[in-house]
Amino acid sequence: MFDNKETFKSIFQRNLVSKLGKPLEEATQEDVYHVLGSMIREYAGQDWATSNQGFKQRQDKQVYYFSLEFLIGRLLGNNLLNVNELELVRDSLADLGFSLEDVEEQEADAGLGNGGLGRLAACFLDSLASLGYAGHGCGIRYKYGLFEQKIINGNQVELPDNWLEKGNEWEVRRPDKKVEVKFWGRVETQEENGRYQFVTKDAESVVAVPYDVPIIGYGHPHVNTLRLWSAEPKRESSLDTPSNYYGYLDYSRSVESISEFLYPDDSQYEGKLLRLKQQYFMCSSGVQSALRTFNKLGLSYDRLPDKVAFHINDTHPTLVIPELMRILMDDQGYGWDEAWDITTRTVSYTNHTTLSEALEKWPVSMISKLLPRIYMIIEEINKRFCAMLLDRYPGDQERITHLAVIAHDQVRMAHLAIVGSHSVNGVAALHTEILKEREMAPFYALYPERFNNKTNGITHRRWLMHANPKLSHLITETIGNAWITEPGKLNELTTVSQDASFQEQFRAIKRGNKERLAAYILDHTGTAVNPDSIFDVQVKRLHGYKRQLLNILHVMHLYNRLKNDPTFDIVPRTFIFGAKAAPSYYFAKKIIKLINNVASTINQDKAVNDRLKVFFLENYSVSLAEKIIPAADVSEQISTAGKEASGTGNMKFMMNGALTIGTMDGANVEMAEQVGEDNMFIFGLRADEVLNYVHSGSYRPGELVSQDNRIREVVEQLIHPGAFCHREGEFWDIYDSLVAHGDEYFVLRDFAAYAEAHAAIDVAYRDIPDWTRKAVLNTAQSGIFSSDRTISEYATDIWGIEPVSGYWKG
Template structure:
């Protein structure tokens, strides 16, 4: 059907009538999207079932990727691309009077993630399926995403992200596979047949109901599963009503508490109730997911001693760390294992990816909270800690300090990163620099104890979504030039190196970039009513708003450029368009103040006639995967300007690189590896190195006020934050930003790197004036981007960590 345009059109019209009772002239764009999604689901249903049967029949080891986030974006276009049906459907819909891009806009971005952590998980799911690995995702089906961001009077306003309001055409509810998850209660200990037995009683039951989303691999018959868990009541309301009014009210309270578990992504944890809800979410995911995994394993009829040979459980950051004590609980309490054999199985089954070097992001939970909510799990954590600390004291009797530094329970806190390292067989960082900092600084004592566990797996992105789907004309040019093998083997993009000095190829690259910029300019005009110059430099910083990512340095530099233009309005300037997109956590007031500053600067710059088109500033609200797909192909310059040593890896840097943008950045995260491949000629580096940052933190020597007093440009923009003028209506408006820099000594070295950043931005402008040289640099970036394909990353995970191999489709067996 999808391989023949006429058959597709016929089937589509029939489905529209049979399912919705409408003819084509009555249909809405939402109707078209719904029928198209339903047709795709029907087409891949057989392959989905056969993939699962192949995994069962061949008995290959399977990976279960546990993550609190899966930022999958929209699935329609990506699924059509992976199925090889994109052209047929686009042409067929056009014949029927519809534009596929318009239909794609009907799909909401799935509210299942926030930033790089969730987008990485989504790229990994795509690569696992496309490479034929038995790899599935395990997450939570949040009713509401992080939030829908609106900018009102320059301020971020958070609205509910009700992404499921119209349902989700891609999911399948599996009520028959529901799992019981238990909270609260108390543990009773008894002796049975000479062994100690633990029973949790008086607990609260919750149903975890799975919703399965098919993850369609590219070009083959592999369809893996993203299983998302929804919390539902395990009590019968009719029975409660019969027991009396008081019990019924108790049921309503219980039901509300249950629904809250899968209601919001990242509930506000500034208070006790919010922290408790987050802990509930994490255990809910871990317990439901792990029980489901083990239920599948049991169908193989093998001893649980074989679990590590058939199952790999991978935890994406510390959020799912409770899989470790939960697996221990199941093995000991339900399968009759002794402690040592349960620990052996657990530590050969679980692997862990660390995603942060920030101490505040390394999760800790209050002991009383864990003990009360999860009494048996806490007992196991306590026993793991006791045995681990005893081992340290036995091996290093002269190093009492190690116990306090490495214990997973210290004071009244449970340290989840310590538990993740101690209870897993592999600990990987996500970029070379990040991994080295883990080994030699943040987790140094653990690396010295378990050097064999630590390894690096630099992040990756799926080139199918971020190049083939987001930038189809560039993708077609690449295939026309080097063939199509790069789609399966992305490292072959290196063959583009031979075209970087070809004037004809350079012109085609620049033409495609111009087309993408025109498309984004039209979107900006439609959304904000602001005309931007497609010939200007599109300088883009889109990512989560955080101090270490230094959006502040970017906007302070824009203020500096504005000041320069105002001082010399007749001077020649290279036109610049600065584009920002970012969400700030609702309780992160400094970040929200920076968003306000960006919007204030944009309003001033864009409405000052003296600027005369030399400078434009845009803040695009509600940054998302689908918006990124519009922005990234249009970018000339990619801002990757985090404080060195703070960004674990980054994946936005890879997406921009793959689409031919040039990076201005610090030697941080994966920028380091980009620089190793590209050299100084093809990216723009500035700023402190990570070792210099570390030395400042350890030994001091940096005074922000000295820099402020020594550089007139910096003093001017900083004073503009709090003095009446174009950017400040009253001195309190941006006082928090001012104080964070000068009174709190500029934690992320914004002022320290400002001068070098401004100098490097001048070099960017000069390079842009030579269009042929710029195009050559852009081609070099695209050519080397294959290294950062998530296909390559997943192959490294498969070989080095999970020990899995591709599974042949059932039809080929």
């Protein structure tokens, strides 16, 4: 892109003048960001066009990855890294008086996702492009993200996340690629040439306009597309009367709401309806767009599965299946059997949960009214599927009802996704086994060939090379740079895990990252942090099964010990939390309040501050994660065994040399197999033990309260005014969940084992060389958890695609 620093500085200053009319001395940090972003986008534009033209000319099979979330984070630094200009631009900007890190802060985190689901999708897009696959994202261009989190008096307060306030430097609006999506109306049947035709009359049309974001592959000119759809009203020619005018305004507001908010509140009917609208809007737009590209190949739709793969990320995009059926039958004239064969060979599905409450269901009345033709197709799918079940299990009506796509006046989206696809994958070995043996066992019995595992991964380019550049450089100096394109080669670090010189450099980098995070915490909270303390981190979505509650109860216990025994000797510990609770998730918001109460008390108690501090960092995001993860010593991955499908935060911490304290859940199991349990801190119930408790009903948390003084003390502190409870019964809801309502997530059952694991951490950290050895081994064994490995497995086993012709790796 630039031959040298002088070339960059010359072109950059010329762009400042031509684009903004400003000389260098008048430029702000924001000006620098916008000009630099536009330069990268223009540079990538030629490769973007060339890539798309190549897909068409070679007739490459293309993957369309449908996801309601793409948590892509900031793109400036990542794109500079991928075009191999990060260091040159950083140094050049410094010569011009600007800090690249400060310039990156001018970019808003894209409000396109919430948690692991969306971040996984973003990592997958990076790997698809970097490995040279023709693979694109399909999502919604939300005007507002989930919310901006503020902590006021310890409580979460939600503010609008207006991430597009200053525009999006990376997107290109493509009005020429717009499509129409139709809602409501009625279906009329007519016979034509001996075939029934289904026509939807009086439908409400919505215009879907795509905004394309280039996804630049690492180290070579391969650029894929993240296509985000925005809902716009269809222009009306008849606005000559006031009634038409005001009717159009109502229609316009209704349409624009479709792409306004990520996850609108669905506690009421209107919110549920809006979510369903969003899902169909994304699915219909994406399918129509992909088929328009396919049409340019001039091939029969019989060849669609050879040239197109639709992948649905969780159940949100499941309406891809009936939408593809609708187009094949109503627009292309295929009969049911032919259309069904094409559809099932084209669509694949990833399941992301073992929680039954997270498996989407929609009321029949809602789908049938909003999407009448789509519902007719779903109804026919269910009818034919149930007929097949009846042949296989004659008289077993209970089994048929259990498996049906439609039952109890609800459409079950996970069932539709399994029935209508050729591949169903879990996202960690344990998760997939639970799906096959428990949650989806009847479907596994029907379709054993469809089920497979694809353990999640993370892009090491963002989470190691960009987030932790000094460690990245040390690795390259030590083992060469082959690991950048072949992350499995990180295992060569094993040979230096006990080398004193390497350990010293490794520790110095960790210390520098901790100092950087400590400066951020001081700046945002006003409280100083000791960078020599153990940074113990739990950052993830706030949910009962992720057990932030177990963590903070243990912190309360540590504080109690320090107060009761001033001689209690522990390595100084800084506990760091970051999480958003869904606005309607009352219990999760109470846990945030508890964490902040505990933090307030502990951080103001000078008697313990040399040994214990607690922070809840507000508005957790990708960019904040990039500051936190490289600084962590301990990674908290403590979900109730059997509840976490995989996790990806666990992999990011491992890659950056943090040691995991965790249950045998999700991908923790495979991490333990890779690095060895001796280099982690494993505790607690296993998934089969949790299941046995659930089935037997034998768990009695009240007995633990009466038997364990530590547990009794912290539980009573939830409801009696004192250090952590500021008014009588402030945390009755949490107390009741543990004692009166059966402790659903086995927080108290695992408390003792968790405390023992933390005691083991305290002992282990005192042996600095051995702790460093363990940390290095975690980094060394993390390469297998790169999303490059995951995407290669998807490409080979599910999508049937290969890197495009002429792709050069490196």
